Amino acid sequence: MKRYSPLLILAGTVIVIQLLTLITGKAFLLTQLTMSAYYVLVAAGLCMVMGYAGQISLGQAGFFAIGGYTTAFLTTIDFSGKTATAVYKILDSMGLLISKENLYGDTVIHISPWISLLAAVIIAAGTAYFLGVPVLRLKGHYLAMATMGFGIIIYRIVLGTPFLGEADGITNVPEFIIFPGVNVSGDFTSRVGNYYIAWLLVIVGMFLLLNLINSRVGRALRSLHGSEDAADSMGVDTARYKVNVFVIGAVFAAVAGFFMTHYNGGIGPSEAGVAKSVRYVAIVAVGGMANLWGSLVMGLVLNFLSLRGVFGHFDDAVFGVILVLMMMFMPEGFIRKSVFNDLKTVILRLLKKEPEKFKQGAEIND
Amino acid sequence: MTELADLSDPLLQIRGLDKSFGGLHAVDNVSFDVMPGTIKAVIGPNGAGKTTLFNMIAGFLPPDSGKVHFRDILLTGMQPFQVAQEGFLRTFQNLKLSSHLSVLNNVLLGYHTRSSAGFFSGMLSLKRSRMEERRAVETVMPILEWLNLDNKCDIEVGNLSFGNQRAVELARALAADPAMLLLDEPASGLNMHETEDLAERIQEICSQGRTVLLVEHDMSLVMDISHEIVVLNFGKKIAEGTPSEIQKNDDVIRIYLGGDDA
Numbered sequence: 001m002k003r004y005s006p007l008l009i010l011a012g013t014v015i016v017i018q019l020l021t022l023i024t025g026k027a028f029l030l031t032q033l034t035m036s037a038y039y040v041l042v043a044a045g046l047c048m049v050m051g052y053a054g055q056i057s058l059g060q061a062g063f064f065a066i067g068g069y070t071t072a073f074l075t076t077i078d079f080s081g082k083t084a085t086a087v088y089k090i091l092d093s094m095g096l097l098i099s100k101e102n103l104y105g106d107t108v109i110h111i112s113p114w115i116s117l118l119a120a121v122i123i124a125a126g127t128a129y130f131l132g133v134p135v136l137r138l139k140g141h142y143l144a145m146a147t148m149g150f151g152i153i154i155y156r157i158v159l160g161t162p163f164l165g166e167a168d169g170i171t172n173v174p175e176f177i178i179f180p181g182v183n184v185s186g187d188f189t190s191r192v193g194n195y196y197i198a199w200l201l202v203i204v205g206m207f208l209l210l211n212l213i214n215s216r217v218g219r220a221l222r223s224l225h226g227s228e229d230a231a232d233s234m235g236v237d238t239a240r241y242k243v244n245v246f247v248i249g250a251v252f253a254a255v256a257g258f259f260m261t262h263y264n265g266g267i268g269p270s271e272a273g274v275a276k277s278v279r280y281v282a283i284v285a286v287g288g289m290a291n292l293w294g295s296l297v298m299g300l301v302l303n304f305l306s307l308r309g310v311f312g313h314f315d316d317a318v319f320g321v322i323l324v325l326m327m328m329f330m331p332e333g334f335i336r337k338s339v340f341n342d343l344k345t346v347i348l349r350l351l352k353k354e355p356e357k358f359k360q361g362a363e364i365n366d
Numbered sequence: 367m368t369e370l371a372d373l374s375d376p377l378l379q380i381r382g383l384d385k386s387f388g389g390l391h392a393v394d395n396v397s398f399d400v401m402p403g404t405i406k407a408v409i410g411p412n413g414a415g416k417t418t419l420f421n422m423i424a425g426f427l428p429p430d431s432g433k434v435h436f437r438d439i440l441l442t443g444m445q446p447f448q449v450a451q452e453g454f455l456r457t458f459q460n461l462k463l464s465s466h467l468s469v470l471n472n473v474l475l476g477y478h479t480r481s482s483a484g485f486f487s488g489m490l491s492l493k494r495s496r497m498e499e500r501r502a503v504e505t506v507m508p509i510l511e512w513l514n515l516d517n518k519c520d521i522e523v524g525n526l527s528f529g530n531q532r533a534v535e536l537a538r539a540l541a542a543d544p545a546m547l548l549l550d551e552p553a554s555g556l557n558m559h560e561t562e563d564l565a566e567r568i569q570e571i572c573s574q575g576r577t578v579l580l581v582e583h584d585m586s587l588v589m590d591i592s593h594e595i596v597v598l599n600f601g602k603k604i605a606e607g608t609p610s611e612i613q614k615n616d617d618v619i620r621i622y623l624g625g626d627d628a
């Protein structure tokens with residue numbers, strides 16, 4: 001199980017950070033660390049699409065917004081005055097409605113966020129599929145522009161649609177009760193729990209993506225990045241593989257958007273903005289492109305600093321500058337894979353483990 | 367060897383392949399057969415249309431007209447990946463490798479059509495997918511050894527010598543266990559010693575029951591190992607026959623020795 005030791009180290013680090021915030025009395029930092037985790041999830045998905053499969057997407061904020069707005073819209077529909085409708089009866093009989101009192105003591109009935117999670121994933125995956133099939137035939141900056149166009153469309157839609165709250169976005173999104181006692185919400189008392197929920201999601205996401213990278217499909221994706229003709233000539237259905245990985249990236253973004261929206265109790269159009277998409281691309285680039293761990297580290301550090309307000313008025317500009325500099329001077333990314341390889345070697349030596357016999361073909365950092 | 371060829375049906379049937387680029391008639395109504403278990407070479411001066419012909423056979427370029435049958439399968443109209451899935455593998459004149467991946471991973475890509483783990487079993491790292499991966503490595507290792515690449519498994523392909531990169535391309539194609547191999551100038555860029563090795567290997571590949579169609583400029587290589595030769599000039603097939611027949615053919619002699627190929 002050596003291949004999962006980096007994930008155990010990540011889990012350990014997550015716990016240590018929480019304990020540190022507790023000891024130093026800085027538990028308020030958990031809020032930004034939680035939000036950073038959700039942004040990391042988007043970056044990890046994009047890393048797979050862009051870093052490994054070589055398909056640039058400047059539309060990830062669009063998918064994030066699809067996830068967030070889907071749940072925000074669906075879970076803020078109040079069924080309390082509509083108990084006579086067929087929809088209500090069907091949902092009620094299936095136990096998919098949640099009833100509670102709001103601030104003023106009125107009863108509010110909304111659908112379970114599990115439904116909107118399902119809807120968010122389906123809508124994001126479907127959108128990615130129907131966008132991906134035509135658009136992923138494009139290459140390089142044509143693909144970048146087409147995906148950015150998609151991002152702009154989503155942004156204009158959420159900004160201009162009354163039932164999506166226009167410039168104000170949607171607020172009063174209810175908490176997401178995963179199971180009794182474990183809620184995704186901005187409630188002060190569940191801050192520690194939310195921190196762990198968010199990072200557990202990142203760990204699960206990393207688990208899935210690391211496995212994928214090391215699999216037959218992952219090799220095909222990395223190969224088509226190097227030479228699409230090569231992958232084609234060896235029997236890889238490159239068109240289908242590109243669409244599939246694009247859908248995976250979109251689902252990661254939508255799930256992140258979903259959780260973030262319940263965590264924040266709402267979502268606004270800025271989450272759908274092109275500046276946000278640029279941010280994700282900058283994070284993957286500075287993280288080393290084909291380097292999932294680099295995306296995680298840079299995603300955490302940069303988003304945390306940004307959310308702490310370190311970049312001040314230049315917040316979006318900082319990410320733009322990072323991207324420009326990366327493209328000009330280090331198109332292979334800032335964090336070299338070798339850094340992680342060295343780290344791995346050191347850790348393995350400390351653990352005194354022999355490398356597995358057949359590991360060569362299945363390592364990420366080769 | 368040629369007796370064997372006469373006994374059976376052709377493995378590959380090329381009928382009337384035609385391709386123009388604007389006003390340039392790159393391949394002009396070319397037809398020939400390749401018999402199973404033989405080595406056939408396509409030769410011709412630069413720009414004769416050899417690569418264009420290969421690209422049409424392997425699905426990389428749609429022909430203006432004409433058909434290619436592999437066994438009884440119509441290859442024409444298929445995507446390259448579908449052609450490969452039929453056990454029909456190619457190499458490229460200008461290498462196409464994933465230069466940032468290791469030698470082993472490049473060669474394992476050749477095993478793609480022989481395995482099946484998809485996105486889900488990959489993401490969940492299901493046992494089936496891991497077993498398959500192990501089997502893939504076990505299968506390609508002897509190929510890597512045979513091509514003296516086994517001590518270079520972990521090296522990024524981009525860091526290899528040109529000759530070794532050519533070997534990786536061949537290993538990758540062989541990893542697919544192809545019934546038929548299409549080799550586009552496998553000896554170009556190789557030194558004399560490497561070319562001799564290659565000749566032996568191609569013959570060995572053929573003796574394993576695989577059929578080989580190759581484009582090559584190196585005449586001595588072609589004459590040594592081919593059972594049959596097709597000569598293209600300005601897109602047209604001008605001769606076809608055994609190496610000794612081709613060496614005696616007046617048109618061929620004129621093109622290659624006369625220098626007067628108008």
Ligand SMILES: Nc1ncnc2c1ncn2[C@@H]1O[C@H](COP(=O)(O)OP(=O)(O)OP(=O)(O)O)[C@@H](O)[C@H]1O
Pocket residue numbers: 387390392410411412413414415416417418419459
């Ligand atoms: N995509 C293309 N568009 C336009 N012209 C092309 C294209 N591909 C090939 N040609 C032209 O078609 C002719 C045949 O080219 P091809 O590459 O098939 O020749 P070849 O026999 O493989 O030559 P070489 O021995 O140099 O590899 C050449 O004149 C070439 O310039």
Ligand SMILES: [Mg+2]
Pocket residue numbers: 416417418459
């Ligand atoms: Mg050629």
